Amino acid sequence: MAGTGERRAAANTFGGTLGERRRQPIDMRSPRFTTQLTATVVATYLLFALGAMTAAASGATPLAWGHYVAAAAGWLLVAVTAVRSWLGGHDRWVTVGLAGGTLLYLGQGTAGLVGRIGGASDVGEFHLLGAVLVFATLLLSLVRHLDREVAASDGAGAEAVAGIDDEPFEGDRGGKSVDGLDGDGVESPERSGSGERVRDRVRAYAALTKPRLMWLLCLLALAGMALARIAAPTSGGGGAAAGAATANVTLHGITVVATLAGGVLAIGASGTFNHVFEHDRDRRMDRTADRPVATARVPVRRAAAFGVALAALSLVVLWTYATPLATLLTAAAIVYYSVVYTVVLKPNTRWNTAIGGGSGALPALIGWAAVTGSIGIPAIVLTALVVAWTPAHFYNLAIAYREDYAAGGYPMLPVVAGVSTTRRRTCYWLGGTLVATVLLGVVADLGVLYAVVTTVAAAVFLRSIVRQYERGTDRAAYRTFHASNAYLGAVLAAVLLEALLVG
Numbered sequence: 001m002a003g004t005g006e007r008r009a010a011a012n013t014f015g016g017t018l019g020e021r022r023r024q025p026i027d028m029r030s031p032r033f034t035t036q037l038t039a040t041v042v043a044t045y046l047l048f049a050l051g052a053m054t055a056a057a058s059g060a061t062p063l064a065w066g067h068y069v070a071a072a073a074g075w076l077l078v079a080v081t082a083v084r085s086w087l088g089g090h091d092r093w094v095t096v097g098l099a100g101g102t103l104l105y106l107g108q109g110t111a112g113l114v115g116r117i118g119g120a121s122d123v124g125e126f127h128l129l130g131a132v133l134v135f136a137t138l139l140l141s142l143v144r145h146l147d148r149e150v151a152a153s154d155g156a157g158a159e160a161v162a163g164i165d166d167e168p169f170e171g172d173r174g175g176k177s178v179d180g181l182d183g184d185g186v187e188s189p190e191r192s193g194s195g196e197r198v199r200d201r202v203r204a205y206a207a208l209t210k211p212r213l214m215w216l217l218c219l220l221a222l223a224g225m226a227l228a229r230i231a232a233p234t235s236g237g238g239g240a241a242a243g244a245a246t247a248n249v250t251l252h253g254i255t256v257v258a259t260l261a262g263g264v265l266a267i268g269a270s271g272t273f274n275h276v277f278e279h280d281r282d283r284r285m286d287r288t289a290d291r292p293v294a295t296a297r298v299p300v301r302r303a304a305a306f307g308v309a310l311a312a313l314s315l316v317v318l319w320t321y322a323t324p325l326a327t328l329l330t331a332a333a334i335v336y337y338s339v340v341y342t343v344v345l346k347p348n349t350r351w352n353t354a355i356g357g358g359s360g361a362l363p364a365l366i367g368w369a370a371v372t373g374s375i376g377i378p379a380i381v382l383t384a385l386v387v388a389w390t391p392a393h394f395y396n397l398a399i400a401y402r403e404d405y406a407a408g409g410y411p412m413l414p415v416v417a418g419v420s421t422t423r424r425r426t427c428y429w430l431g432g433t434l435v436a437t438v439l440l441g442v443v444a445d446l447g448v449l450y451a452v453v454t455t456v457a458a459a460v461f462l463r464s465i466v467r468q469y470e471r472g473t474d475r476a477a478y479r480t481f482h483a484s485n486a487y488l489g490a491v492l493a494a495v496l497l498e499a500l501l502v503g
């Protein structure tokens with residue numbers, strides 16, 4: 001990741017900009033207003049999540065009353081923030097957005113109250129849509145505010161961005177790859193005895209499987225299974241909230257273990273194919289240059305054979321102990337990631353992450369299909385959640401490693417469109433993720449625990465992005481990447497806890 005300011009600022013081979021380096025830390029003009037605006041967005045989201053998840057269950061009384069009081073307090077906060085924006089002379093569009101949010105919020109509250117008085121016992125679709133609109137308006141206002149703060153601090157227009165040269169950024173593992181197994185820890189063959197050589201080889205093959213990714217993908221498959229337990233309908237594809245009776249799916253230990261084992265083997269196969277197809281470009285990138293195939297510690301043909309063996313074993317395990325649909329979906333996930341993403345999308349389009357994210361989202365469907373043999377609405381919503389989450393996860397890393405990706409010849413968003421555009425898109429995808437999280441709670445009829453856990457996680461994620469704007473460093477972007485993993489982990493853990501509570 002070394003390189004001069006000049007090199008970093010130069011136009012790259014895609015004709016885009018890598019984003020200029022700042023010489024000064026970002027000097028936010030109004031940090032207190034930023035904090036208030038962030039708190040307003042989080043409070044509105046909490047209300048949205050709690051309201052969506054408790055309204056159906058509560059009928060009328062204490063929870064509903066709590067919702068009214070919280071809604072009124074939330075509205076006051078939005079209104080005060082709007083007035084403060086106006087009086088403080090903040091950007092016109094921020095004030096317009098906040099004023100619009102205040103009015104929308106009022107309309108939304110009135111409609112909800114009228115609906116309740118009219119005897120509605122359920123949270124209506126329009127009420128939910130209204131909440132989404134209010135939340136989106138406030139989030140857009142926050143993003144606009146942050147963009148203007150950075151532009152004003154820089155004094156050189158909105159595109160002057162990120163990456164203070166305060167400390168060289170090399171990632172948590174000294175710039176080494178996600179595998180965490182290849183790289184410095186792997187001995188050169190001539191250095192060691194035969195026992196050491198065997199150990200090195202095992203480590204190299206293990207590195208091919210990208211083990212660091214597995215915990216979250218396995219948690220996703222587990223959440224898919226847990227959702228089926230909570231919300232699979234007796235027939236058809238609707239979720240619990242669709243009014244269908246739930247089937248009370250039993251999770252047999254053998255199916256659960258086999259699905260996870262098949263999933264681990266499939267991820268290992270996908271990762272191995274990824275190493276095979278990318279070994280040339282991997283050599284050109286600091287982060288990946290020491291991967292086993294890139295360095296020829298594992299020959300291409302052997303790695304390919306290893307990948308085929310893992311894939312075959314995975315499909316046999318799933319076919320034998322899970323369901324044909326889960327097996328088919330897993331085969332599709334392997335092809336999607338190894339070929340569609342790695343070979344077709346990643347080197348050719350800036351949309352590689354947004355479209356390619358579908359491959360990593362499939363474990364949600366696989367988990368559900370493994371225990372039901374079908375596909376259900378809650379599993380589809382969880383898949384959509386992960387599709388939206390993926391750019392909010394990866395764009396942070398793409399910012400931190402943008403020079404590396406440019407060196408590898410990949411048209412990642414910060415490489416072709418600059419850092420500020422990427423950061424803005426991260427916020428939009430985060431917004432989509434948060435809305436999908438609430439929707440999942442609604443279609444699967446999840447409870448207060450889910451609403452609270454996911455809102456706290458959302459606050460941490462959002463705060464991390466605000467910090468990234470404030471600090472402008474690659475390290476701050478890397479922290480947001482970790483916050484993204486924590487966010488998805490918390491959402492999935494909350495789904496599992498809800499399933500345990502169901503009994």
Ligand code: HEM
Binds near residue numbers: 176178357397
């Ligand atoms: C197009 C989609 C995706 C891209 C391009 C992507 C990219 C990456 C990259 C490059 C890393 C390595 C970071 C490093 O070297 O430090 C990474 C790490 C990781 N990713 Fe993703 N990712 C994607 C989707 C997913 C999905 C769907 C999941 C799980 C549901 C996931 C979970 C993880 C985890 C758990 C790590 C390891 C974090 C750590 O080292 O602590 N990723 N991702």
Ligand SMILES: CC(C)=CCC/C(C)=C/CC/C(C)=C/COP(=O)(O)OP(=O)(O)O
Binds near residue numbers: 217278337
């Ligand atoms: C169930 C199943 C088979 C799922 C497989 C899909 C899968 C492994 C998804 C994860 C996506 C991912 C980690 C991409 C890494 O990006 P990258 O490959 O661009 O990262 P790199 O630059 O480190 O190679």
